[in-house]
């Protein structure tokens with residue numbers, strides 16, 4: 176079997192693994208590159224690239240860095256047919272929502288480009304119509320049930336515990352006349368994740384591809400994170416009488432943060448008068464998430480029931496229109512406003528930053544990784560002022576980073592998953608991590624499990 180990493184090798188975005196074995200060719204994921212200056216150019220190149228006929232696609236989850244370039248299959252290209260895309264039901268529900276948002280963001284950016292704005296990209300890679308066409312190719316399969324995307328191939332998806340519907344793929348295929356099993360971890364979650372059920376252990380594999388986003392470090396514990404959040408909310412909302420702005424990814428992180436607020440408010444540890452989610456995409460993501468209560472954690476399901484019964488310990492509002500969103504800017508105190516994007520490079524959060532950053536009594540609370548080159552990173556790094564909508568806006572609000580909320584397993588947790596493998600794989604490939612993270616995980620695998628792992632390089636073909 177031959178493996179080629181078309182993305183997420185030496186970095187954490189652009190997941191796309193091309194597998195070829197005994198004449199069958201398929202992809203595991205087909206994601207966008209995100210963050211960093213060259214992401215747009217890389218996406219354009221990847222989208223236009225000729226990858227030859229594909230028999231089917233296995234999709235691990237609905238984050239855009241795993242599914243964002245799927246619309247390439249909306250049209251038969253270069254003589255290849257339209258492959259079927261297999262994923263779990265929650266993922267099949269979420270993908271059209273995420274891709275439609277991506278198409279919208281691209282069209283807006285292209286319109287800015289026509290008006291001569293520097294922040295713009297060229298023409299969109301795909302449109303809402305392409306997304307609708309692509310959506311007809313999605314096939315939902317349940318966790319743990321074997322299916323055959325091709326006569327020579329049998330697949331089972333396992334819960335990866337990352338976001339709702341996220342899966343690891345177990346692929347049994349013919350390889351030089353023998354039967355071999357390839358396991359691709361997809362993005363793995365922490366066992367303590369608040370939103371989704373705990374992940375499954377890995378199935379037995381001949382060839383194992385494992386992610387390494389946090390291969391070099393562990394997260395702060397959930398208890399420490401809770402203590403930190405309680406302190407920030409008390410200081411800002413009660414003592415300073417300001418607002419807390421929370422930049423967060425629409426899918427996963429926003430829902431997880433709200434469940435955390437619910438848990439703390441229910442225990443009487445915080446008093447939060449008003450929580451606003453200012454992101455139509457986050458609202459759609461929440462609907463798709465809680466439509467699959469069998470996939471969410473018990474406490475998250477309890478939150479959902481309380482919300483439905485209007486028995487939440489705080490007022491939770493989703494804003495839809497731009498007018499609603501603008502109204503939030505007139506609220507002077509007592510509000511927690513959660514808005515995308517998580518790294519502040521786009522989206523409504525920028526309006527909230529413009530209104531709240533200059534105010535000493537307010538705070539910005541980051542809940543996730545801030546990549547180099549993003550506005551979020553500049554704020555975290557202590558910039559005294561930042562450019563927003565053509566103005567320099569002073570940063571007088573306090574800035575906090577919540578360390579323990581991550582949809583990705585930390586190093587110990589990755590090791591725990593790998594250690595649970597029923598047998599030693601013949602070959603282990605590490606992807607989806609920056610070089611230091613991948614190397615650190617590889618060293619620990621060699622030391623503790625005596626596994627020798629290969630760190631995936633972009634565009635290199637691996638014989639496994």
Ligand SMILES: [Zn+2]
Pocket residue numbers: 236238241337362
């Ligand atoms: Zn992900």
